[in-house]
Amino acid sequence: MECSVAELMAVAMSHELRDDDFAAVGAASQIPVCALRLAQKTHAPNLWYLYGGSGAVNSKSKALVESAADYRNLFGAEYRAPLMDIIDFEFSGRFTLCFFGGMQIDQYGNVNMVCIGDYEKPVVRGPGTVGTVFTSSFRRVVLYVQHHNPRLFVPKVDFLSGPGFPQDAAIERYRPKFSEGPVSVVTPLAIMDFRTPDKRMRLRSVHPGHTVEEVQSQTGFELVVDGTVPKTPEPTAEELRIIREEIDTTGVLRRLIE
Amino acid sequence: MECSVAELMAVAMSHELRDDDFAAVGAASQIPVCALRLAQKTHAPNLWYLYGGSGAVNSKSKALVESAADYRNLFGAEYRAPLMDIIDFEFSGRFTLCFFGGMQIDQYGNVNMVCIGDYEKPVVRGPGTVGTVFTSSFRRVVLYVQHHNPRLFVPKVDFLSGPGFPQDAAIERYRPKFSEGPVSVVTPLAIMDFRTPDKRMRLRSVHPGHTVEEVQSQTGFELVVDGTVPKTPEPTAEELRIIREEIDTTGVLRRLIE
């Protein structure tokens, strides 16, 4: 079955979720929201999830709204978490998985949401770090972005707002014991991970219609490539059916990424 | 009009309340609860009050229940404060007045709720300090007890759980700037305060039917007496009517103190 890139990404991200996860997403997160709902409806019926701004836990909204903060996410939810709960869960390791984006991501999984260029004289002032510090305290972090190019994937972030894997043991010791850090990166071209001795980013799979060379050329640093890189599995017909009939009934993900 | 000692105490305590107060009471507090409601219905219509255990703010219950923690206090309340609010208000000075009791009270207004005798070998183990540390951080504290005898009013408390006026500047400096400390002590015999140069307890008024000598003989330390001690004013007919018709409709305060 034909599927859109956003649908492919959502399905790939749903495979990162486990049955015992308590996962969280922030603002403007239609792809991760779809991933969460799909996982709960397939292999992870005991998954719990929270949408940041609205505090909705286990929302059953039948349409992907533009904003995770939208009150309408409370439809069918089992709890309305105030911000205090969310921050408590973030610090204490109760959230086992979170999806995060970034303006820049570097080869060690560090994330930047603050600025492009020098902090004192930024070329682009970003929105701010929000909760990206918690990439160090969610048990697992899945990074995802809607673009894949060398401006986004840089050798070293201009401002480190979300910790990946510091190459300095004196910094790494500040990571809580329960945290594994970033476990994968999902983009419109490929999936990457950090299963390398020095935690450098590795190409795990390339999406159908794309090549290793293309992914490498769109990445601002050298990706680790272990032998032959597999194709990212395409969504099954059943996965696509669930997405289109039960989760994304208005077809947001079919139009999201051009 | 004939009134009971508990009614007299409640009326005296209501006179301690101001129109701009936010007052709190803890457990088993029928007299202070009556004082709060009476004040709100007479000279302090803008008074706000909270009953500890139930979290009821501005309860309009028409009967004095045995427990401030009783859910039934939520009748007519305007808010249900979780414990977090209560502790936040206690530390931050938002509560302007609180009524407190004690197993022992000494001449400087220190309160003991922990033990009689040596802490390591107590003769009586009390319930514990609960929130008596906050006698130092409510803006004003009114102490009240249902007995007045030398075992309760002692020269020095065996365990200091609720601070009165430390005679040591090094300790006094820990008091928050907004706190005035204990402002009065209401008992079945008399009203005392601390309007003395060294903050020793002073006899402010003696209840009808009792004498200065009797109060002094029932107190385990010397009370400061400034000239002629006035009689505690008796409740007005209107105050008693409001208590009996609108607050204590089951007559708890007429039976409370023998």
Add this chain to the structure above:
Amino acid sequence: MANRKSKLCSLKEALDGIGDGAKIMAAGAHFNNIPMALVRELVRKRVRGLELIPTPSAGLWVDMLIAAGSVSTVHVSYIGMEFLGLAPNFRRAAESKSIAIDERDEPTIFHGLRATGAGLPFVVLPPIHKMTDLPSVNPKVYKEIQDPFTGETAIAIPPLSPDVALIHFAKCDEYGNAVSAGGRHMEDIIAKASKRVIISAEQIVTTDEISATPTQTTLPGVMVDAVVHAPYGCYPGTCPGLYAYDRTHLEEYYELARKNRTQAYLDKYVYGSDGDAALLAAIPEGRLESLRIV
């Protein structure tokens, strides 16, 4: 598609795995909303050496577990029987030193739990405890620290982490989404700080009933490990919004406790029964109905 796993189980199953020396916290304030069905099952379990972490205002459940011989240490803020008087078994045990006391108070217990639940290493309070005798009898808990912003003295207290929390609700679903009819007191604070959370409820309802009003859920099931259906689970205390405390029964407990005869109470109402069957059968006809709040 797999099925969602129910957390519903029996009283006995819920308390499985609580061993000697566990740190136990039960919710409630005075006689309000105490999880007595779960506490009675804990008495029946005859574990030993428990460390109790009561809420800032507790009594009955602590006193009963002390009488049952299950307790070695109690964290104390207020242990008493409110309008009835002191807690007799607690008082005897404390005076005879048969239990150890970890002397704290309301804000120390609250903020200690907050530290764990919020993932904070410790909590800093204003220095008002320095005006009391508390720091001198419990110096391991109250540590002086300097405010790095003002240079002033403050008090640091450590995180408090119960092994098991016991909480009762008016209703919940089989996944642990729970509702207090009397509004939230500190159920969330307790659950966040505890390694294992066991809840009981008067009524088990559908998840649809819960998700019809998600803003009224007091505790989300994601924080709950086991769910027990326990009607009259707060008895002889109050279950907010549903029934009031039974003063006659509380006085019976209190008088026996004062005379150091709590064992007779436990024999009659707690031991030798599967769950609360003996207790509910022993309550005089009509008593339970008379306590119900319409």
Add this chain to the structure above:
Amino acid sequence: MANRKSKLCSLKEALDGIGDGAKIMAAGAHFNNIPMALVRELVRKRVRGLELIPTPSAGLWVDMLIAAGSVSTVHVSYIGMEFLGLAPNFRRAAESKSIAIDERDEPTIFHGLRATGAGLPFVVLPPIHKMTDLPSVNPKVYKEIQDPFTGETAIAIPPLSPDVALIHFAKCDEYGNAVSAGGRHMEDIIAKASKRVIISAEQIVTTDEISATPTQTTLPGVMVDAVVHAPYGCYPGTCPGLYAYDRTHLEEYYELARKNRTQAYLDKYVYGSDGDAALLAAIPEGRLESLRIV
């Protein structure tokens, strides 16, 4: 018996006393529940040099006040327009250094407010910020401190105290007892930390309506200083449970802002009007009705 004083007043009266340089906090998350009627009145007041303390996820109101020239400093966790993109006026002002930025993040703003609201001298966080560049660009806020219980390194942050908090509710009474239809987000945290609390509401109801369900009151009136009746007070944002955001209007704002023509927006919709009259009159027929959530 005297009468209880109403706190009800006009938009103008409510903001009386806010002078140049005040520290202002407005509630809301992204386009949800932002007190836009109060913010628009603040724009009309033409105060200068405000220090804005936004919630962890803010945008529109900050961007608008920057465009109006009222702002000197912004505490930043997230300032953006969520699904629309970056906040244009914020971005320009930050890049050109016409405003100062106090770089923080979600937990720093939250726990800074908690410190003030809870009466704590400061708050100690686990050292995860040491893994980021935040402490190096804002060393006055992130101070290293040693845990007196474990000897480990931790991060101390100072209390955060807005002079004025602006919050919108679905309904409230004239004494300030207020209800969020979408459940509590952090209205209590904001109010406790702020010296003055100004609220607006879609509907002013009787106190009897509030006290019929006291467990559903989001903020008690004792923490509120002024109450304003402001229908469509969140517009063009969402008022949870009542109406959705107006995407067309938000895009109009965003496009003008991107072109550095926010002044035209303010002239059309904010200035030269008594309260929100101009705005509400300018919205196309039927638009408001179409946003209402049944």
